[in-house]
Amino acid sequence: MTTHETSAAPLGLRERKKRKTRERIRHEAYRLFAAHGYEATTVDQIADAAEVSPSTFFRYFPSKEDVVLQDEYDPALAEALRARPADEPFVDAVIATLKGPVGAMLQRDREELLLRTRISFTDPAMRARHVAEQQRSENEIAAVLAERTGRDPADLEIKCAAAAVIAVFTTLVRHWVEGDGREDLAELYERHLPLLSRGLGF
Amino acid sequence: MTTHETSAAPLGLRERKKRKTRERIRHEAYRLFAAHGYEATTVDQIADAAEVSPSTFFRYFPSKEDVVLQDEYDPALAEALRARPADEPFVDAVIATLKGPVGAMLQRDREELLLRTRISFTDPAMRARHVAEQQRSENEIAAVLAERTGRDPADLEIKCAAAAVIAVFTTLVRHWVEGDGREDLAELYERHLPLLSRGLGF
DNA sequence: TTTATATTGACAGTTGACTCTCATTTGGCG
DNA sequence: CGCCAAATGAGAGTCAACTGTCAATATAAA
Numbered sequence: 001m002t003t004h005e006t007s008a009a010p011l012g013l014r015e016r017k018k019r020k021t022r023e024r025i026r027h028e029a030y031r032l033f034a035a036h037g038y039e040a041t042t043v044d045q046i047a048d049a050a051e052v053s054p055s056t057f058f059r060y061f062p063s064k065e066d067v068v069l070q071d072e073y074d075p076a077l078a079e080a081l082r083a084r085p086a087d088e089p090f091v092d093a094v095i096a097t098l099k100g101p102v103g104a105m106l107q108r109d110r111e112e113l114l115l116r117t118r119i120s121f122t123d124p125a126m127r128a129r130h131v132a133e134q135q136r137s138e139n140e141i142a143a144v145l146a147e148r149t150g151r152d153p154a155d156l157e158i159k160c161a162a163a164a165v166i167a168v169f170t171t172l173v174r175h176w177v178e179g180d181g182r183e184d185l186a187e188l189y190e191r192h193l194p195l196l197s198r199g200l201g202f
Numbered sequence: 203m204t205t206h207e208t209s210a211a212p213l214g215l216r217e218r219k220k221r222k223t224r225e226r227i228r229h230e231a232y233r234l235f236a237a238h239g240y241e242a243t244t245v246d247q248i249a250d251a252a253e254v255s256p257s258t259f260f261r262y263f264p265s266k267e268d269v270v271l272q273d274e275y276d277p278a279l280a281e282a283l284r285a286r287p288a289d290e291p292f293v294d295a296v297i298a299t300l301k302g303p304v305g306a307m308l309q310r311d312r313e314e315l316l317l318r319t320r321i322s323f324t325d326p327a328m329r330a331r332h333v334a335e336q337q338r339s340e341n342e343i344a345a346v347l348a349e350r351t352g353r354d355p356a357d358l359e360i361k362c363a364a365a366a367v368i369a370v371f372t373t374l375v376r377h378w379v380e381g382d383g384r385e386d387l388a389e390l391y392e393r394h395l396p397l398l399s400r401g402l403g404f
Numbered sequence: 405t406t407t408a409t410a411t412t413g414a415c416a417g418t419t420g421a422c423t424c425t426c427a428t429t430t431g432g433c434g
Numbered sequence: 435c436g437c438c439a440a441a442t443g444a445g446a447g448t449c450a451a452c453t454g455t456c457a458a459t460a461t462a463a464a
Contacts, residue, residue: 014431014440021441042420053443058422090404127333138373149404156377160370160394161404167369168362175358192362199401202292202351202363216410216461223411244450255413260452 022060025050029067030115038123068116068126074137077102081144090145091197094165095190103186114181121174134170138162164196224262227252231269236317240325270321270328276339279304283346292347293399296367297392305388316383323376336372340364366398 028049032041043064047054061067077094080101084093098106106113120130139153142162146153153159172188230251234243245266249256263269279296282303286295300308308315322332341355344364348355355361374390 012432017431018441043422044420054422055424055444056442059441062422064421127329131329131333145404156374156390156394157397159377160373160397163369163373164366164398167365171362171365172358175361188358192358195359195362196366196398197401199399202347214462219461220411245452246450256452257414257454258412261411264452266451 021050021052021056025052025057025060026067030112030119033119033123033126034115038119038126068120073102073105074133074140076105078137078140078144081141082147086148089197090148090161091165091193093148095193098189099186106185110181114177117173117177121177134166138166141165165193168193168196223252223254223258227254227259227262228269232314232317232321235321235325240321240328267328270318275304275307275315276335277342278307280339280342280346283343284349288350291399292350292363293367293395295350297395300391301388308387312383316379319375319379323379336368340368343367367395370395370398 025046029041029046032045032049043057044054046064046067047057050057077097080097081093084096088096097103120126138159139162142158143153145151145158145162146155149158151158169189172185172192176183176185176188227248231243231248234247234251245259246256248266248269249259252259279299282299283295286298290298299305322328340361341364344360345355347353347360347364348357351360353360371391374394375387378385378387378390
């Protein structure tokens with residue numbers, strides 16, 4: 001009773017091994033995807049590279065697609081946003097969040113994020129997944145925005161605003177990836193997100 | 203020499219039959235996709251329904267995916283936009299265009315557009331295609347915007363603005379599809395696109 | 405009508421994602 | 435140590451997209 005599956009638990013060898021295996025599979029998969037593309041990489045190849053049997057691959061991931069993990073950043077962004085004062089202009093709140101807690105996450109996972117994002121931008125077959133996630137993100141952002149304004153999350157106006165924010169996001173991340181991550185992502189946000197509060201201005 | 207393959211040529215029986223077959227395959231494919239989903243529909247089923255052999259299916263379409271044709275609307279939008287005065291605010295220009303020539307196209311193909319769009323929103327496997335197109339659209343819009351403002355189409359600011367416009371678009375189309383096309387798409391645009399010129403306002 | 409050519413169907417075969425089963429190994433624990 | 439349950443691998447099997455070949459048929463041209 002004392003130990004749930006909290007991070008505090010010592011974690012037996014079995015569990016540790018499983019995590020490592022999972023990580024190894026994912027890592028090798030990414031490597032191969034990046035090298036040869038998603039479609040051109042077979043599950044057998046991934047299994048080989050990760051030194052597990054194909055059966056084992058499917059025990060860890062229900063499908064080849066599932067190897068591409070979901071984005072943890074957008075949910076984190078949504079959560080962090082809720083902590084911002086409700087009367088702060090929305091775009092400002094987003095920027096503040098990205099320079100704060102979420103920005104730290106991005107910094108930490110920079111390398112993997114770069115690789116992963118590059119794949120999902122490059123490989124046509126991988127985009128489906130990415131778009132699905134993006135949809136989820138939009139809903140999250142819309143929910144937050146709805147809370148802040150006291151409006152309905154299903155409100156079209158709210159949805160459009162959330163979509164616009166995410167779109168600018170995506171554009172900036174793409175730019176960041178194309179520049180091999182040399183620029184500072186947080187700074188890109190800070191510089192270009194205000195476009196939306198200015199009303200484009202074109 | 204007198205007759206190329208122009209539309210004026212009488213078009214032999216052979217050619218006419220081919221077109222009909224092509225049309226029939228596509229039509230049946232759409233019907234089945236709408237009824238059972240993209241993944242759940244096999245090429246054999248499509249071939250059966252279109253009364254051709256599976257071989258013939260692949261003679262007409264190199265892959266199952268290719269049955270879903272590309273979007274002609276966004277390029278049309280870009281072209282129509284170039285005809286608008288350069289000093290008109292961008293969002294206004296877009297709205298005017300959508301209420302004009304492009305709106306007419308949308309009206310004309312309403313049924314097919316509704317069906318096709320529903321598929322590409324509903325079916326995960328189909329999204330990849332859709333996103334690729336969307337990317338093309340963004341580039342088109344960015345190009346137009348660049349021309350109008352005399353800036354570089356690669357300018358991040360320009361790209362962000364184009365992305366935001368397309369994002370709001372997509373959101374509105376999705377809403378339209380979810381409401382089975384009962385609302386007037388042009389009116390939705392007119393009502394919600396100004397969000398971007400107002401600077402969100404949240 | 406006869407001949408050349410384009411279109412088609414039947415069919416066999418390949419490939420890769422994914423499932424299932426069963427025997428073997430391996431970490432957890434008394 | 436020794437038992438149990440979890441984790442793994444081997445291998446056979448399914449399913450659907452896609453390829454290639456060949457013979458039959460339909461159209462166009464002479």
